[in-house]
Amino acid sequence: MSTIAATEEMAEDLAGRRGWPLHIVVFLAPAVLVYSLFSIYPLIDTIRLSLFTTDEAGLYHFVGLDNFGRLIGDPTWSGPFWNAFRNNLVFFAIHMVVQNGIGLGLAMLLSLPDLAGRNLYRTLIFLPTMLSVVIIGFIWQLMLSPLWGVAETFLGFFGLGGYFGPWLGQETTALATISLISVWQFIGIPMMLIYAALLNIPDDLVDAATVDGAGPFHVFWQVKLPLIVPTLGIVSILTFVANFNAFDLIYAVKGALAGPNFSTDILGTFFYRTFFGYQLQVGNPTMGATVATMMLMIILVGVLIYLFGVQRRLQRHTF
Amino acid sequence: MSFRLQSTGRHAKWLFGAATALVLAVSSAASAQTLTIDSWRNDDADVWNKTIIPAFNKKYPDIKVQFRADPPTEYNAALGARLAGGTAGDLITCRPFDASLDLFKKGHLVAVDDIKGIENFSPVAKSAWQTDDGKQTFCMPMASVIHGFIYNTEIFDELKLTPPKTMAEFKAVLEKIKAHGKYTPLALGTADQWEAATMGFQNIGPNYWKGEEGRQALIAGKEKLTDAPYVKTFTEIASWAPYMGKGFSAQKYPDTQNLFSLGRAAIYPAGSWDIPIFRKQADVKFDAFPPPVPAAGDKCYISDHTDIAIGINAKSKNVEAAKKFLEWVASPDFAAIYANALPGFFPLSNAQIEVKDPVAAKFVGWRKDCASTIRNSYQILSRGTPNLENELWNVSAQVINGTLKPEDAARKVEDGLAAWYEPHKKK
Numbered sequence: 210m211s212t213i214a215a216t217e218e219m220a221e222d223l224a225g226r227r228g229w230p231l232h233i234v235v236f237l238a239p240a241v242l243v244y245s246l247f248s249i250y251p252l253i254d255t256i257r258l259s260l261f262t263t264d265e266a267g268l269y270h271f272v273g274l275d276n277f278g279r280l281i282g283d284p285t286w287s288g289p290f291w292n293a294f295r296n297n298l299v300f301f302a303i304h305m306v307v308q309n310g311i312g313l314g315l316a317m318l319l320s321l322p323d324l325a326g327r328n329l330y331r332t333l334i335f336l337p338t339m340l341s342v343v344i345i346g347f348i349w350q351l352m353l354s355p356l357w358g359v360a361e362t363f364l365g366f367f368g369l370g371g372y373f374g375p376w377l378g379q380e381t382t383a384l385a386t387i388s389l390i391s392v393w394q395f396i397g398i399p400m401m402l403i404y405a406a407l408l409n410i411p412d413d414l415v416d417a418a419t420v421d422g423a424g425p426f427h428v429f430w431q432v433k434l435p436l437i438v439p440t441l442g443i444v445s446i447l448t449f450v451a452n453f454n455a456f457d458l459i460y461a462v463k464g465a466l467a468g469p470n471f472s473t474d475i476l477g478t479f480f481y482r483t484f485f486g487y488q489l490q491v492g493n494p495t496m497g498a499t500v501a502t503m504m505l506m507i508i509l510v511g512v513l514i515y516l517f518g519v520q521r522r523l524q525r526h527t528f
Numbered sequence: 529m530s531f532r533l534q535s536t537g538r539h540a541k542w543l544f545g546a547a548t549a550l551v552l553a554v555s556s557a558a559s560a561q562t563l564t565i566d567s568w569r570n571d572d573a574d575v576w577n578k579t580i581i582p583a584f585n586k587k588y589p590d591i592k593v594q595f596r597a598d599p600p601t602e603y604n605a606a607l608g609a610r611l612a613g614g615t616a617g618d619l620i621t622c623r624p625f626d627a628s629l630d631l632f633k634k635g636h637l638v639a640v641d642d643i644k645g646i647e648n649f650s651p652v653a654k655s656a657w658q659t660d661d662g663k664q665t666f667c668m669p670m671a672s673v674i675h676g677f678i679y680n681t682e683i684f685d686e687l688k689l690t691p692p693k694t695m696a697e698f699k700a701v702l703e704k705i706k707a708h709g710k711y712t713p714l715a716l717g718t719a720d721q722w723e724a725a726t727m728g729f730q731n732i733g734p735n736y737w738k739g740e741e742g743r744q745a746l747i748a749g750k751e752k753l754t755d756a757p758y759v760k761t762f763t764e765i766a767s768w769a770p771y772m773g774k775g776f777s778a779q780k781y782p783d784t785q786n787l788f789s790l791g792r793a794a795i796y797p798a799g800s801w802d803i804p805i806f807r808k809q810a811d812v813k814f815d816a817f818p819p820p821v822p823a824a825g826d827k828c829y830i831s832d833h834t835d836i837a838i839g840i841n842a843k844s845k846n847v848e849a850a851k852k853f854l855e856w857v858a859s860p861d862f863a864a865i866y867a868n869a870l871p872g873f874f875p876l877s878n879a880q881i882e883v884k885d886p887v888a889a890k891f892v893g894w895r896k897d898c899a900s901t902i903r904n905s906y907q908i909l910s911r912g913t914p915n916l917e918n919e920l921w922n923v924s925a926q927v928i929n930g931t932l933k934p935e936d937a938a939r940k941v942e943d944g945l946a947a948w949y950e951p952h953k954k955k
């Protein structure tokens with residue numbers, strides 16, 4: 210009797226396992242729950258909120274895509290929006306060229322075979338990335354200050370003192386200056402990623418090229434660069450997403466009004482002012498959600514272009 | 529299995545019981561004549577706890593008062609959440625104009641027109657906490673801040689200068705300090721933008737647009753920001769640029785304060801709230817003069833800006849006690865304590881108060897000779913998009929930086945206002 214009962218139990222167990230793959234649910238649950246609760250739900254709710262408007266009594270009314278029409282069509286909204294978008298493109302372009310360009314150069318230097326003090330350089334260059342944006346903003350403002358800063362004296366050593374100006378305060382230079390401060394802070398990230406990719410290139414390939422008569426210049430352009438292109442792609446897309454989400458440095462240095470005359474206003478600061486309000490400007494959650502949704506769209510379009518236009522055509526090499 | 533379930537059940541019950549007990553304890557403690565004040569003045573918590581509340585308790589020993597402050601930037605949001613959740617204090621510190629008007633419209637504040645002592649306040653003093661038609665007041669005014677110019681007396685003595693009375697004299701003084709070469713004539717920066725608007729435009733402006741007269745005309749749409757008084761004000765502040773610190777377009781508010789408190793600048797366009805800060809930090813002796821008038825003999829006006837008031841939470845269980853507190857706030861006793869505990873924040877009531885800090889006393893003394901007004905962008909005009917106050921910051925900084933002509937600045941702010949404000953719309 211007892212043996213039969215035992216077999217029956219086992220059979221039941223097996224059937225249960227086959228019928229419903231409980232373990233998959235269990236393993237997926239943490240990630241699904243956390244992402245749904247903290248990423249997907251807020252995202253969808255933001256999009257939902259962008260379709261509403263509020264009245265004086267604080268009640269919400271559905272208006273469809275009217276908010277988007279206002280953001281693009283009404284000059285009081287579209288002016289600041291496109292200005293922020295343009296500034297954001299400049300912000301991104303400076304990061305792509307300067308941050309990723311110099312990051313690549315630094316990674317090349319770091320991967321030189323007979324470099325002394327490699328770890329020291331690596332740590333020092335990566336250090337600013339780990340500092341708080343508020344500290345970075347404060348230090349650079351102090352250094353660049355025309356009143357107490359060291360920048361002017363420092364330039365004076367090279368006879369360039371005459372070129373100094375209140376760079377953070379001029380409409381023409383403020384955005385470039387702040388972009389370069391951000392570049393200075395985050396240059397460690399492309400450097401590390403590219404450095405890791407360069408380390409992955411087998412010495413055989415470089416040796417073979419050298420035996421074939423290629424100089425260091427050729428080795429870089431013809432052998433190493435093609436092999437790290439996938440990493441450069443990742444670096445570019447990370448830069449893109451980070452730049453179009455940027456907010457903190459500009460808020461820390463120039464405040465939410467991103468002066469002078471909104472010359473340092475990017476989508477992040479524009480969103481902040483719209484959503485939370487500023488000084489006497491009362492926050493507008495629904496228009497804020499509209500701006501946030503537009504930011505999402507811009508980032509989405511950028512990432513899709515990368516995914517279908519670049520990523521799929523990349524050739525990957527495994528060694 | 530069943531045992532475990534039962535045990536969790538018991539735990540839950542116990543927890544629930546404890547939570548209920550806690551809630552009951554808290555709410556019963558609150559109902560025993562304890563008033564809680566919500567405020568953004570966390571800087572003043574000491575003054576409230578050590579000076580103001582003990583003074584109140586001398587008169588009303590059976591009402592306990594608790595001061596609870598949030599950081600200024602978080603106050604509006606925190607208060608909103610507490611009001612929605614029913615945990616806000618009995619007394620609510622009121623921001624001027626729309627933020628509080630909004631609370632009143634949503635029924636969070638009660639009208640205070642029937643509270644004894646409200647008659648001690650002038651219409652201008654009450655205007656920041658009234659409905660647009662001026663019929664209902666919902667917060668008891670507490671204090672204002674006054675604009676003017678603080679100057680370094682040592683530098684003035686050294687260069688044998690006297691405080692200027694007219695704009696022409698003001699310019700002559702600036703010119704002399706500049707010619708001497710050792711000091712920055714005027715401590716003002718445009719990097720933070722609000723400095724240019726608040727310490728510049730709103731400081732000297734009332735003399736041009738004749739204080740309340742101009743402010744009301746602007747609200748009624750009878751005057752436009754492109755009219756002469758406003759363009760002249762912009763022109764005036766634009767002409768200060770040569771006298772300001774090197775690279776002033778990258779100079780922030782703390783830089784400006786340091787420039788003056790270290791004795792490197794002679795004149796500081798000020799808000800009276802700077803007085804306690806300079807008392808603590810400045811190595812120099814300083815005094816003050818009111819905003820110079822355009823021409824000798826002109827009537828003078830000062831920006832006596834209503835900044836802080838206190839109201840009653842409509843859901844408070846201690847409305848009677850709260851009313852007593854407001855009566856006391858309206859009394860001369862409170863005015864005297866507040867003015868001297870926080871020099872630079874001036875009581876708004878008509879009571880004659882002796883302010884002991886000499887520079888603060890000078891600021892408040894201008895009320896006798898000059899007519900008071902408030903910043904012209906605060907009432908009604910900053911309700912729409914684009915926001916007039918933000919626009920004024922932007923263009924004031926720009927005219928001083930020299931990137932925008934005064935006429936264009938005036939046109940820009942007027943166009944912004946005309947975009948949404950009916951009385952200014954072009955017909």
